[in-house]
Amino acid sequence: MRLVILGGGESGVGTAILGKKKGYDVFVSDFGKIKGNYKEVLIINEIAWEEEKHTEDLILNADVVMKSPGIPDKSPMIKKLLAKGVSVLSEIEFAAPFTDATIIGITGSNGKTTTTMLTHHLLKSAGLNVGLGGNIGKSFAWQVAENNYDSYVLELSSFQLDGIINFKPHIAIITNISPDHLDRYDYKYENYIDSKFRITMNQTEEDYLIYDADDEAITEWFKTHTTKAKLIPFSLTKTFSEGAYIKNNKMEISINQEEFTMDTAHIALEGKHNMKNAMAATSVAKLMQIRKATIRESLSNFQGVEHRLEKVLKIQNVQYINDSKATNVNATFFALDSMNTPTVWIVGGVDKGNDYNELMSLVREKVKAIICLGVDNKKIIDVFGNVVDMMIEVDNMNDAVRMAQRLSEKGDTVLLSPACASFDLFENYEDRGNQFKQAVKNL
Template identity: 50%
Template sequence: MGKRLVILGGGESGVGAALLGKKEGYEVVLMDESSLKDVYRNELQKAGIDFLEKEINKERLFSADEVVKSPGIPEKNEWVKALRQKGIAIISEIELAYRHKGNSRIVAITGSNGKSTTTSLIYHICMHAGLDCALVGNIGYSFARQVAEDPKQWYVAEISSFQLDDILTFRPDIAVLLNITEDHLDRYDYQFEKYIRSKFRITINQQPSDHFIYNLDDEVIKNYIERNKINSIQLPISMKQKVEKGGYIKDDQMHVNVSGDEQQMSIYDFALKGKHNQFNTMAASVAGATMDIRKNKIREAVQTFENLEHRMESVATVRGVEFINDSKATNVNSTWYALESMTKPTILVLGGVDKGNDYTLITELVKEKVKAIVCMGLDNKKIHEAFDDVVKVVDTDNASDAVRSSYSLAQPGDIVLLSPACASFDLFKNYEDRGRQFKDAVRDL
């Protein structure tokens, strides 16, 4: 008999893990306390994989040799607690994928903000250079599914702290840590230090031949590195100081140096605009140089990259009012970056499920740049408490009301920015659904 593998959670990562487990000869059963999406149910049936929906079978769960837990399931879940008590190993889907990736190599990107943009840009650089690669993790297919169905030489993986929490041997050849700000603290007992340690798990198994690209200007990251040993080759990136190896920006010029052959490029040639995107572009360029991609290929890729949907995405200009969809901003820091790049008077659309937000982070920018705030959530109390004395705050409870209210508050030359600083689950399926409903409402104006 094969090793008994139970998959907890039937989303993209769970189904990917089930497909890989089956392919590798495990005895697999997938369980989910909710009902599965039709597409996933059909896939499991077609692959002949045993699954249970709307129930967890205690006996089968506890007879597992190993359990792959969906990143969405918290430690405080009763089944997870019971498994821990019984000493049954719990791993994440990226750990399972890592074990079966063969000789392939991994670039893994994490951080509180900018992950998807940087991951996509690194993937774009790799594709432009003709590498055999796939975009996996929190973006695109799950890592396990890609390994099972279409293995590649390189995997460019966006990795969350939740995925890193349950790794044992997962080891990226190149790890990228963009920034660490207070996010998801509800999952880490409201202890920032636990969240920081979780992010740094991306380096935990790295060897002296691996590379670690990190933001030297981030005090949290810098302090952690000063106190803890990192085994891999360190490649810092900075906008404040010159670095020997890694990347830095000085006088609007980006300098990248990994192996003694420096590359320079004007920031005005970057396809991505805004200060935070200069960091993302620098991280991606250093990663490309680490992979021995030619300088001209990195330059061309950085100039031709197109921004992601739901990330500072220009939707339309309606009678002089520009609408921007930044639905992917699910925490206050993301919204800070969005506001920081605004150059015109802004109507800000905020709200959703609050993950312990501290709105004082954006108070100064709101005073400086925002004409009015339009709330789009079921519970907007905290937003009112933070901003009622600063600007006009209006309540709405769906995307089209939010768009109409914003439009009525705006004048030609203004920007309406959807950058919610919150998760979307109170009114929408996810941030993509929120972004699409916002865009549809703008087109209906």
């Protein structure tokens, strides 16, 4: 069986290692450059590869193709493969049949990384032999090849879910849905929503779907669709006989006739959106029969996720916060919503069809100055130009941070929450966040 892998990044190389181990004839092809460390792994494992080109003869003879999430279905090579009837899968679909582990799959427009990390933290703290992968860390396929975990917590993007056929998590979570990546879905929001719900398409009555019952897109979907999975909703405003909710500053969870309560003041994560992430993760812990005391302890000592509302430093009584992971408007909405002080907001980058008007009331209420950090800031200036007193454009992180220091006074917060992708000025959102942290430390 010939396995061709398009894309020589984390998921591609992980799939190559698993494929080789399972006896496939493996070939990796990347239209760009393959990073040195990945190249080394391919060479050591004697896996054939090419970079900066796709040689059709070596690709179209595949029995199965794994494409990296970054490659759109519309690309010419994918079209040719599909026309030939070659099955094109995501890494998750390829790897899942090779493990008997219990899979917890987490998707959503925002909050999925925090929920994934928190869920993993809850299970690991309870002594479970559990792997963490998908969209973060070591690729799922790589771990299936090299480790023997009893369960996996996987963060799954819509792109990864687009490439599944039989994949089914035992427990699925949809944290929320808001418009994102619409350029990949013919600018149709409903296509993106359907893509997220693929996480539950193969689930049976034995499986569980945990979801945000306050989310408009999710509740609308349920009006015209069904899933076989047992439903476990969570909400900040509603209460359930089966599900999770907040009442009188307590998180209350009722699953399979078992109750769990915890004072929200003792949960390490702050902000309303993080209460939702905590409810989702705790619901998984309850389904996995983790002891209540262990859950409480883990929720109170969880450190949070780098680049997500990460407190960097307080300088002259101004708090600097790195929320570089906020690559869409909805994520930035959560960030601004959790600000309790006058805020100098650093925003901008590559816009994915953003509607900034959703942020208007929060900006009026909380933001004193805006620093635009992007190559093209026209949309941001058009929307907020008359709303804040100060609007400044910069083209590098050092200037952004120095400017923010000048515009802030004691008791303020400087928030990097770009609401955009980072590829105009940075390698990725991590690079953007790290540059911010370094610039703050240099003040």
